[in-house]
Amino acid sequence: TLGPDVIDVRGLTAEGVFTFDPGFMATSSCESKITFIDGDNGILLHRGYPIEQLAEKSDFLETCYLLLKGELPHAEEKQKFDSTIKNHTMVHEQLKNFLNGFRRDGHPMAIMCGVVGALSAFYHDSLDINNAQHREISAIRLIAKMPTIAAMVYKYSMGQPLMYPNNELSYSENFLHMMFNTPAEIKPIDPILARAMDRIFVLHADHEQNASTSTVRLAGSTGANPFACVAAGIAALWGPAHGGANEAVLRMLDEIGDVSNIDTFIAKAKDKDDPFKLMGFGHRVYKNFDPRAKVMKETCDEVLGLLGINDPQLELAMKLEEIALSDPYFVERNLYPNVDFYSGIILKAIGIPAELFTVIFATGRTPGWIAHWNEMISNPYKIGRPRQLYTGHTKRDYPNN
Ligand code: ACO
Secondary structure, three states: OOOEOOOOOOEEEEEOOOOOOOHOOOOOOOOOEEEEEEEOOEEEEEEEHHHHHHHHHHOOHHHHHHHHHHHHHHHHHHHHHHHHHHOOOOOOOOHHHHHOOOOOOOOOOHHHHHHHHHHHHHHHHHOOOOOOOHEEEEEEEEHHHHHHHHHHHHHHHOOOOOOOOOOOOHHHHHHHHHOOOOOEEEEOOOHHHHHHHHHHHHOOOOOOOOOHHHHHHHOOOOOHHHHHHHHHHHHOOOOOOOHHHHHHHHHEEEEEEEHHHHHHHHHHHHHHOOOOOOOEEEOOOOOOHHHHHHHHEEEEHHHHHHOOOOOOOHHHHHHHHHHHHOOOOHHHOOEEEEOOOHHHHEEEEEEEOOOHHHHHHHHHHHHHHHHHHHHOOOOOOOOOOOOOOOOOOOOOOOOOO
């Protein structure tokens, strides 16, 4: 007889049968109309539009609009959306006091997590998740304020004065302005860098039910407010198996140091007793190639070429890719470079320090997180509550002595 003290290891309980699927390898957690991925053929579509076309023809705010609203905006709608975002780029002055409480050498993702979660203490209407207008304004606030917060975190770590947003600039220009300008010296933003930054944001904008988006949905399924849910997503993104990989790629390239050491590191990655993995390689869904990695590599070549940078790390990365892709271990397991393999090199060329790479990813992924959260809340949904396969003790009595 099955019951609380007798549990069948096949997943049978007194309540019936459920599937046991660690890592959700074969379980859909929701329906969604936002993003389609065909991992075998390297296809990624947002609302039906291929990522390659969006990276070439769209900009980040247009991609945000598409993800949130389902269609590309007409010129007037785009202008209105851009100006609404600009209206919300500033954060509450009190938030600076909160920021001041962190150690300056704290990891930017730790600070980002706290600051974004704290936004719900400033915007109380975000707590009313059943009001569509309140949901929309929370989405706008998040997209508008993420670059401001990311730049604040950077300036704080440097001990430099915080820069206010300049709403004359485009989204990505403004981000670079807040990052690299100082009140004493305001320089024009290089359009090549602004375009590369924008493309990085577009390439990260959404990726259906990845670990961080699933975390946002799971947190949201309890009725939690959008800032709290996105803070949960930021926490999930931080791990090196997910968004933390772009930072880890650069550190790995540093560690490899020279083309002559590649074979040693490839051998480490293949050794099952060694925890080392080739960072920036492999993907849960893409088993052929990551379409974002292709665009990222083109952008990388373009940016370094236009800036006249001859980065030995790029050469090392290309050699590593070449050697790994001709190694049977990587070929048999369908391990290809993912989007993070090249993004670090571009970010480095822009002048962004490695500790901030995952913060950039979080800024780019924000429209995806909030679009999924909104899609869930706008439709009938249930609290997310997975079951488990209990493998512990059966019922036993507390010892008398
Ligand atoms: N280096 C060496 N071996 C690897 C790597 C790697 N980067 N990735 C996977 N493998 C091996 C595994 O050891 C496993 O081998 P086995 O079958 O002999 O046991 C096989 O390939 C399958 O790998 P899994 O870990 O089962 O694949 P999973 O889908 O669970 O993990 C993941 C995907 C987490 C991305 C993994 O490939 C990885 O850790 N890559 C490095 C980190 C990284 O780049 N993450 C960024 C992901 S993309 C993003 O977040 C935008």
